[in-house]
Amino acid sequence: MGKSRLEAFSDGVIAIIITIMVLELRAPHGADVGTLAPLLPAFLSYVLSFVYVGIYWNNHHHLLHALEHGVSGAILWANLHLLFWLSLFPVTTAWMGENEFAPMPSAVYGFVLLMAAIAYWLLERAIIAADGPSSVLRRAVGKDWKGKLSPLFYVAAIVSTFWWRWVAEAIYVLVALLWLIPDRRIERALNHRATHS
Amino acid sequence: MGKSRLEAFSDGVIAIIITIMVLELRAPHGADVGTLAPLLPAFLSYVLSFVYVGIYWNNHHHLLHALEHGVSGAILWANLHLLFWLSLFPVTTAWMGENEFAPMPSAVYGFVLLMAAIAYWLLERAIIAADGPSSVLRRAVGKDWKGKLSPLFYVAAIVSTFWWRWVAEAIYVLVALLWLIPDRRIERALNHRATHS
Amino acid sequence: MGKSRLEAFSDGVIAIIITIMVLELRAPHGADVGTLAPLLPAFLSYVLSFVYVGIYWNNHHHLLHALEHGVSGAILWANLHLLFWLSLFPVTTAWMGENEFAPMPSAVYGFVLLMAAIAYWLLERAIIAADGPSSVLRRAVGKDWKGKLSPLFYVAAIVSTFWWRWVAEAIYVLVALLWLIPDRRIERALNHRATHS
Amino acid sequence: MGKSRLEAFSDGVIAIIITIMVLELRAPHGADVGTLAPLLPAFLSYVLSFVYVGIYWNNHHHLLHALEHGVSGAILWANLHLLFWLSLFPVTTAWMGENEFAPMPSAVYGFVLLMAAIAYWLLERAIIAADGPSSVLRRAVGKDWKGKLSPLFYVAAIVSTFWWRWVAEAIYVLVALLWLIPDRRIERALNHRATHS
Numbered sequence: 001m002g003k004s005r006l007e008a009f010s011d012g013v014i015a016i017i018i019t020i021m022v023l024e025l026r027a028p029h030g031a032d033v034g035t036l037a038p039l040l041p042a043f044l045s046y047v048l049s050f051v052y053v054g055i056y057w058n059n060h061h062h063l064l065h066a067l068e069h070g071v072s073g074a075i076l077w078a079n080l081h082l083l084f085w086l087s088l089f090p091v092t093t094a095w096m097g098e099n100e101f102a103p104m105p106s107a108v109y110g111f112v113l114l115m116a117a118i119a120y121w122l123l124e125r126a127i128i129a130a131d132g133p134s135s136v137l138r139r140a141v142g143k144d145w146k147g148k149l150s151p152l153f154y155v156a157a158i159v160s161t162f163w164w165r166w167v168a169e170a171i172y173v174l175v176a177l178l179w180l181i182p183d184r185r186i187e188r189a190l191n192h193r194a195t196h197s
Numbered sequence: 198m199g200k201s202r203l204e205a206f207s208d209g210v211i212a213i214i215i216t217i218m219v220l221e222l223r224a225p226h227g228a229d230v231g232t233l234a235p236l237l238p239a240f241l242s243y244v245l246s247f248v249y250v251g252i253y254w255n256n257h258h259h260l261l262h263a264l265e266h267g268v269s270g271a272i273l274w275a276n277l278h279l280l281f282w283l284s285l286f287p288v289t290t291a292w293m294g295e296n297e298f299a300p301m302p303s304a305v306y307g308f309v310l311l312m313a314a315i316a317y318w319l320l321e322r323a324i325i326a327a328d329g330p331s332s333v334l335r336r337a338v339g340k341d342w343k344g345k346l347s348p349l350f351y352v353a354a355i356v357s358t359f360w361w362r363w364v365a366e367a368i369y370v371l372v373a374l375l376w377l378i379p380d381r382r383i384e385r386a387l388n389h390r391a392t393h394s
Numbered sequence: 395m396g397k398s399r400l401e402a403f404s405d406g407v408i409a410i411i412i413t414i415m416v417l418e419l420r421a422p423h424g425a426d427v428g429t430l431a432p433l434l435p436a437f438l439s440y441v442l443s444f445v446y447v448g449i450y451w452n453n454h455h456h457l458l459h460a461l462e463h464g465v466s467g468a469i470l471w472a473n474l475h476l477l478f479w480l481s482l483f484p485v486t487t488a489w490m491g492e493n494e495f496a497p498m499p500s501a502v503y504g505f506v507l508l509m510a511a512i513a514y515w516l517l518e519r520a521i522i523a524a525d526g527p528s529s530v531l532r533r534a535v536g537k538d539w540k541g542k543l544s545p546l547f548y549v550a551a552i553v554s555t556f557w558w559r560w561v562a563e564a565i566y567v568l569v570a571l572l573w574l575i576p577d578r579r580i581e582r583a584l585n586h587r588a589t590h591s
Numbered sequence: 592m593g594k595s596r597l598e599a600f601s602d603g604v605i606a607i608i609i610t611i612m613v614l615e616l617r618a619p620h621g622a623d624v625g626t627l628a629p630l631l632p633a634f635l636s637y638v639l640s641f642v643y644v645g646i647y648w649n650n651h652h653h654l655l656h657a658l659e660h661g662v663s664g665a666i667l668w669a670n671l672h673l674l675f676w677l678s679l680f681p682v683t684t685a686w687m688g689e690n691e692f693a694p695m696p697s698a699v700y701g702f703v704l705l706m707a708a709i710a711y712w713l714l715e716r717a718i719i720a721a722d723g724p725s726s727v728l729r730r731a732v733g734k735d736w737k738g739k740l741s742p743l744f745y746v747a748a749i750v751s752t753f754w755w756r757w758v759a760e761a762i763y764v765l766v767a768l769l770w771l772i773p774d775r776r777i778e779r780a781l782n783h784r785a786t787h788s
Binding site for chain 3: 204205208209211212213215216217219220222223224225227228229230233244247251254255258377
């Protein structure tokens with residue numbers, strides 16, 4: 001199987017995931033402005049998940065772009081495994097939004113984020129294994145501090161849901177921002193700090 | 198990331214948006230012709246939104262077609278930002294249709310149209326910035342009177358929903374028609390008037 | 395806009411239409427075999443519409459394949475117009491199935507089939523107009539007896555729903571079969587008959 | 592019609608099927624951990640069907656990859672026939688999950704698996720017929736013991752649903768595992784056994 005097929009299929013699934021999430025934002029039954037207020041948590045959790053899926057779509061391409069050899073069975077199933085966890089975003093997003101960021105739905109939301117991060121890491125390993133010691137991805141990944149930090153953040157968020165309710169949400173937003181801000185500026189800032197301290 | 202990937206993903210999301218809107222047109226419960234009548238407002242708002250999404254799909258291509266350089270991070274996220282507002286069309290269309298064009302849903306519908314227009318403009322800016330001073334799009338956009346007028350029309354429509362209920366709907370239809378009618382004829386007409394007045 | 399974009403977008407929309415129709419086949423609430431029986435009309439109307447969308451997908455390709463020049467604005471909107479009527483298949487299929495082929499839903503189902511056939515004919519005209527007198531499609535269409543007969547059949551079916559309930563359904567099945575059976579055999583049969591009579 | 596169109600359309604439909612299955616996993620109404628428990632059967636049947644659709648997607652490509660000549664009408668409709676049965680996965684998955692693997696929904700689930708396997712076999716035949724005696728697929732298929740065993744397993748599972756409830760589920764899982772485990776190892780193991788017995 002060629003790489004372009006895998007990309008096209010993954011693009012299709014991700015495009016559908018990002019779009020069906022909005023089906024959980026149901027039109028309110030009344031026509032007053034007051035009927036919009038209860039939709040706010042659902043809207044906010046939709047925005048958060050939209051950004052996460054956008055980040056995964058973006059990173060997924062860089063990952064497959066780095067793949068130099070053909071698609072092995074391991075890569076194919078590691079990819080489907082990642083798509084599986086991404087496919088759970090709409091339902092956990094809806095559950096968290098409808099319950100106004102209650103502890104249990106927020107923890108389950110974080111758990112699915114965590115599993116998607118692990119699935120992404122497994123796909124990264126499968127590609128590096130397929131490309132062998134000269135893998136371009138292996139070198140790039142050495143600096144992947146975001147990929148290493150994110151799962152720790154998710155675990156912290158899951159644990160915190162039961163004590164400090166909004167800490168978990170703050171962590172989810174923080175991790176999304178970490179990925180949104182272009183790397184170069186952050187790295188330059190980090191380098192700058194390292195040189196001057 | 199190549200331009201063709203961005204196009205394919207955007208095409209996928211827009212194809213899904215235009216199709217899931219129809220899921221809000223639920224089959225009536227009875228089997229008489231009378232059960233169709235309450236569906237009429239939902240049907241009309243579906244037609245309006247279908248035309249708008251069609252226009253955005255069409256214009257989105259011309260925009261990306263004009264892009265000469267690679268896809269920057271700014272373009273990627275400006276594009277996702279546009280898709281975000283387009284993804285809200287199904288829910289606002291359903292809300293407006295189910296409430297028979299009541300003021301608040303019509304205003305929210307106009308607000309999403311306005312935000313999509315702004316997101317489109319931001320994407321235009323991101324592409325011009327990436328292509329630099331020699332950008333083809335920069336020159337083309339100089340004449341973009343529709344792009345400049347549309348947001349003003351949307352604001353007027355949003356304001357008018359609370360006083361003259363049907364003016365807002367008339368404006369939404371008018372702006373859609375403005376974009377539907379091929380440019381050349383309008384420009385020729387405008388030129389003709391300009392020359393003879 | 396290139397022809398391949400138009401094909402890819404149309405393919406996406408048609409793939410979604412054919413798949414969301416199945417969302418109207420809701421899982422029954424009980425777990426007995428008896429709970430399946432009420433689903434039978436919905437299942438049959440799903441099968442019928444699946445075949446129709448398959449036929450449209452197939453014919454749509456032949457149509458665009460025949461297009462020799464670029465995609466004009468008229469072709470683009472004629473294509474969106476066809477997709478619009480196809481997008482109404484899921485809701486009319488569900489309405490007809492849930493009401494066990496009652497007259498009014500069956501007539502509306504036929505009306506949408508009729509409008510799709512007219513939209514297909516308009517797209518054909520737009521392509522012939524774009525390609526000019528030497529159009530490949532113009533010559534091919536000369537023999538298009540199916541395209542000319544189908545709308546008449548649909549009108550007959552719509553009228554018949556109110557007198558002979560099952561005649562309409564029989565006509566819908568007949569027209570689908572007409573398109574399913576490969577042309578060559580039919581034409582050979584018709585030629586054979588013409589020669590011997 | 593080119594092979595790539597058929598692949599792209601099938602990819603689109605399969606991507607949508609695999610993603611809309613998750614729409615049947617509805618967010619629970621409460622926010623306690625206890626509200627998740629009733630979702631477990633639905634979740635497990637989703638996992639099972641996700642794996643099956645993944646397997647079909649994977650095998651479908653190998654099948655079309657083997658096709659050397661153009662897409663005949665028979666291949667086109669054999670392919671749509673396969674997509675038809677795959678499109679019923681979401682509804683049978685939901686029915687089985689919501690009824691906690693009750694006999695009748697499990698039998699119907701197995702019936703759809705069986706029909707998909709038969710449709711796959713028919714598509715295989717159509718491709719071999721199109722490619723003629725020198726068909727690459729004909730030779731590859733000679734060893735297709737999985738393809739020949741699977742329908743027998745499904746029939747056994749359907750029959751067993753009414754006597755030993757969990758045997759059917761165990762068979763569905765077993766067949767999925769058979770397809771998941773890479774062929775080479777199994778064949779090596781079988782060869783090894785054959786040599787030593």
